[in-house]
Amino acid sequence: MSHFSTIKTQLKEAEPLIKALNDLGFKVNQEEKFVKGYRGRFTAVDISMDLPGETKVGFKWNNNSNSYELVADLDLWKFELPVERFISKVTQMYAYQTIISKTKEDGYQIVEQKNINDGSIELVLTKWEN
Amino acid sequence: MPQKTLRFKIHQDGRVEETVEGFIGNSCNEATENLENSLGKVTVKNKTSDAFISKNENLQQLNNESNVTF
Numbered sequence: 001m002s003h004f005s006t007i008k009t010q011l012k013e014a015e016p017l018i019k020a021l022n023d024l025g026f027k028v029n030q031e032e033k034f035v036k037g038y039r040g041r042f043t044a045v046d047i048s049m050d051l052p053g054e055t056k057v058g059f060k061w062n063n064n065s066n067s068y069e070l071v072a073d074l075d076l077w078k079f080e081l082p083v084e085r086f087i088s089k090v091t092q093m094y095a096y097q098t099i100i101s102k103t104k105e106d107g108y109q110i111v112e113q114k115n116i117n118d119g120s121i122e123l124v125l126t127k128w129e130n
Numbered sequence: 131m132p133q134k135t136l137r138f139k140i141h142q143d144g145r146v147e148e149t150v151e152g153f154i155g156n157s158c159n160e161a162t163e164n165l166e167n168s169l170g171k172v173t174v175k176n177k178t179s180d181a182f183i184s185k186n187e188n189l190q191q192l193n194n195e196s197n198v199t200f
Contacts, residue, residue: 002151002158002178009144010170067170091144095169099138099146102165108136119142127134 009095010067014047016101017059017068020093021049034058037073045071051086053078096121136162146170149178 011017021028028049034042035058045058046068057072070087077083100110103125112124137149146169150158166172 002149002153004150004174004176004178005148005162005166005172006174007146007148007166007169008171008173009146012170013168016168088143092140092142095140095144095146098168099140099165102168103136106161106164108134116139121138121140123136123138123140125136125138129132129134 007095009091010065011059011069011091011094012067013098014068016097017090017094018047019097019101020090021047023093023097024089026051035071035073037076043071051079053080055079092121096123099123134161151178 018028026049028047030048033046033048034044035048035056036042043058043060045060048056048058050056055072055076055078057070059068060071061067062069070083070090072083074083079086081089100123106127107129108125108127110123111126112122114122116122132152132154134153135149135151137151139147141147148162148166150162153161
């Protein structure tokens with residue numbers, strides 16, 4: 001049978017998340033796993049990075065939501081993209097990286113990839129099997 | 131030997147629409163279970179028209195969903 005599903009993407013795995021951040025041109029800095037916020041308070045994170053505009057952000061694993069969540073001091077957010085757009089972009093690229101790597105493991109090949117005007121990415125993958 | 135096809139539309143906000151075609155029986159669920167688990171939460175799941183085709187029928191004939199009449 002065949003099916004059609006809609007999936008709400010959550011940042012559940014570190015590897016595709018780091019790949020997504022790199023792909024978007026953000027520099028992951030795994031030496032300093034903390035984010036310094038207002039009045040010099042530090043928050044430990046699992047993945048840390050510097051955004052242009054000296055905005056330091058990170059992703060921290062949350063046991064309740066079972067996913068990575070953004071840690072940033074919004075008062076110190078100087079990056080040109082608003083934080084909501086930044087999260088969307090990362091989530092979209094995370095979904096792309098996850099799909100690419102998981103389907104490759106299963107033997108699928110990309111036959112089509114398109115960037116659509118509405119900002120979405122369309123992907124078609126196929127596999128021949130007995 | 132059917133061709134298995136996965137189609138994805140990854141929206142700007144990260145929402146993913148997935149269409150799985152060319153599987154027989156329940157194997158399509160197994161095919162994408164792993165991926166769906168890594169991606170997040172499945173919010174909607176529907177069987178598409180060729181879900182109702184049994185093994186002996188011609189899959190190619192009904193591949194174009196928009197032409198299917200019941």
